[in-house]
Amino acid sequence: MGGFGFSRTTVLSVVVLGLLGLVPPILQWAGQPFYLDVATRLVILAIAAVSLNLILGYGGMISFGHAAYVGLGAYAVGIPAHHWLYGGLEDWGLATVSGLVQIPLAVGVSALFALVTGAICLRTKGVYFIMITMAFAQMAFYAFVSISEYGGDDGLVIDTRSELPLVNLDDPLQLFWLAWGSLVVAVLLVRMIANSRFGMVLQGAKGNDERVVMLGFNTYLYRLTAYVISGAMAGYAGALMANFTTFISPDTMSWANSGELMFMVILGGTATTAGPVLGATAFVLLEEFLGSLTIYWHLPFGLLLIGMVLWGRGGIVGLFGGRKK
């Protein structure tokens, strides 16, 4: 798959991203502004799913703790905003609502957490890796549950959204456009990484680690780098999420949320450009639809998940005849 060939997946990606971008004008025209919230949430989750696809799809690293990065990114917005209002941490310059501090902080903290935990997780393989990523996410979850200053179990209300030049995040439409633009960048970034020499090594190591090691690559470092990039991107998605919900609780980091992110990637189609976006779209629409029918929507949803694993292969992208690796 060359960088410039208009393969089916490329066309599919452009179409999907374009359609998502058309959502606000259509909603405005239809007089249904409520659904803009659904679209914004979808786009933010899609960013997290795209970041997970980098390690899960292209790298073969089955991380079951990706929601932790989203949560860390959200707390990196919520905690400075909390101190800005109630005092404390001024000496560190962390009592602020400036997005130019909060967003780099979100990315930095997530990257650091990914670096430290990834360095340990990546010493292991297979099922160990799944469980350890899950356990580290749970560690972050319990850490925030026990910090009463930031609301503990009950979570933290974010009174003031991030202040950024040029965009006003209090305006739902501008928040959507920021998230949508970020998603386009994220999709392009992951596609670029996957098609680069770095991405080739990563995908090669997924297929046959020993062979790539024999070619002289330190696959551990390649994986760790991808892991950190992915965590940082998810942290960025978390910062957007915090601005969208204006509330953050440890529940954001729960393993159910990590599982849902994995589900989006696999439903859409792993290691494809459009897959995670399609998966996130299908997930959010399904959730909205089933949730409007019954409060027991987890039942049909769970059955669908089992059915997808038992009988469906290749995800949604597979249905379009896109190439699956």
Place this chain on the structure above:
Amino acid sequence: MDLSLFIIQALNGVQLGLLLFLVASGLTLVFGILDFVNLAHAALYMIGAFICATLTFALGNFIFAVIVALPITALVGWAVERFIARPLYMRDHLDHVLATFGLILVLETLVHLIWGPEGIAVPLPAWLDGQVALSETLILPIYRLVIVAAGLVAAAGLYWMVTRTRLGMLIRAGASNRVMVGALGINIELLFAFVFALGAALAGLAGMLIAPITEANVGMGNNIIITAFVVIIVGGIGSMKGAFVAALLIGLIDTLGRSYLDDLFKLVMSPAAAENSAPAISAMLIYIIMAVVLALRPQGLFPPKVR
């Protein structure tokens, strides 16, 4: 330090450790022998607790309820093996994780539908509900001692079965080379189904034992499953001995850490700083231990000899 308080906390730690062992032993058996990752294992722990709760009210006796609920939970495990796990044995771990994640959602919602959103308190018979005073300050609840005893009996029974019986021999053989066991004419499918059902019953037993203390509720499995993962990672996945040692270790460290870490911190930092940092650190303690073990021994403390 107050000695009797320490003994009580240590007993709580052992109790948690033994419950963890009951959950982790099933996980490690199923993974070690079937090479199957079962996230829904803790859903069986929850289902065991709910079935036992219903039976306690129907039969009027907690002990009878446990005895009847055990085979029913094993039967649920059997059904899960037959319809979800068996078609996936040849697939990769990612498929196991996704399917059993879906299964958790299904089972939790079913429990929610059948038993309602409220938890169910399970009453104990009077003779189990009392306390025993070993000294003036050392008063232990009888039921906690019963949990410890039941956990030890289950662990001993499992050890006996795995090391001393023909069935255990097959299980061990299946763990090290299942193709060979199948080639020798053993009905592998039946063996696998049995192991799965056994694991379900063990997890169910843990849920039944804890239900009178915490009550049976829908989310109860979610916390213990991750801790059980930590146990089998620290112990070495597939190792029974590892699961036992790690379960007690994790149970004790978690319980004692939550009670004494702030005192320990006060020795080296200001009381205020200790009060602030101790809860967060003690909540993370078992994961930090896991990280240290993995950094030193990626295969866990007691990795199985052949894999």
